[in-house]
Amino acid sequence: MKKSLSSPNSIDELMxxxxxxxxxxxxxxxxxxEIEMPNDLKRHKGWVGQLIELELGALAGSKPEQDFVHLGIELKTIPVSRRGKVLETxxxxVAPxxxxxxxxxxxxxxxxxxxxVLWIPVQGDREIPLSERQIGSPILWQPSLEERELLRQDWEEIMELIAxxxxxxxTARHGEVLQLRPKAANSQVVTDSIGRDGQLTQTNPRGFYLKTQFTQRILSQLL
Structure with missing residues (x-):
């Protein structure tokens, strides 16, 4: 495997x-x-994102910081259909x-x-072989005041329930633009969480996800 490219020094270089x-x-x-391609993404869910990170010189990996922390930019690959429809959240x-x-x-x-966020759309139609899926034009997005407010409201409501x-x-239905979902390889994985009596209890890890209608709106506005 080739080494990842050095991280870009400016937003212009990244773009x-x-x-x-x-x-x-x-x-x-x-x-x-020089990376071996998996046959499909069933057991290699993060493979596309890792390939894009390698090409663009992202630094964060799984750390809780932006991928290009020195530029203040997060990288997100997003699977879309041939018609530009967002295919998944x-x-x-990870949610605390x-x-x-x-x-x-x-x-x-x-x-x-x-x-x-730097959005990189990638063809995600299942009938297109993985090796033939095309990478789309990048979109650099900053949330508007309205979008920021929607995210904040959802986050605060979800965190209040956790507290x-x-x-x-x-459930995944909570939140207008942001949702909370289990984030683990299987349901046997558990972590500490706050119980009803304030004592620690065990539950499945959770992650925050952006809903597809929200990301669809971002892509439709900017494409």
Whole structure:
């Protein structure tokens, strides 16, 4: 495998790299980096994102900070259909289920990561072989005041339920633009969370995700 490219020094340099990648297939990019392609994404869910990170020189990996922290930009690949329809929700970060006293929207990882996002659309139709799926044009997005307010409201409502020991009552239907969902390889994985009596209990890890209608709106506005 080729080494990842150095991280870009400016937003212009990052955008140039992202734009020069547009139109390539995943197979072409994998060949360039001498990476073996999986047959499908069933057991390699994060593979596309990792390939794009490698090409663009992202630094964060799984750390709770932006992928290009020195530029204040988070990188998100997003699968879309041939017609530009967003095909799945977008993972943002693991949700904190303990030690949340005093945590505010402004100092949350969700707020920090979504301050500015570089979206890379990638064809995600299942009938297109993985190697033939094309990378789309990059979109650099900053939430508007209205979008920021919607995110904040959803985050605060969800975190209030977590603080009250009601995490198991939060479903994917909660939230207008942001949702909370289990985030683990299987249901046997558990972590500490706040129980109804304020004592620690065990539950499945959760993650914050952006709903598809929200990301669809972002892409439709900017494409």
């Amino acid at each position: 140039q790299r992202a734009e020069s990648m547009a139109g390539l297939t995943l197979g072409q990019l994998a060949d360039y980096h 977008t993972y943002v970060t 289920l303990t030690n949340i006293q005093g945590l505010t929207w402004e100092n949350s990882v969700v707020c920090h990561k979504l301050q500015r 009250m020991g009601q995490v198991d009552k939060v």
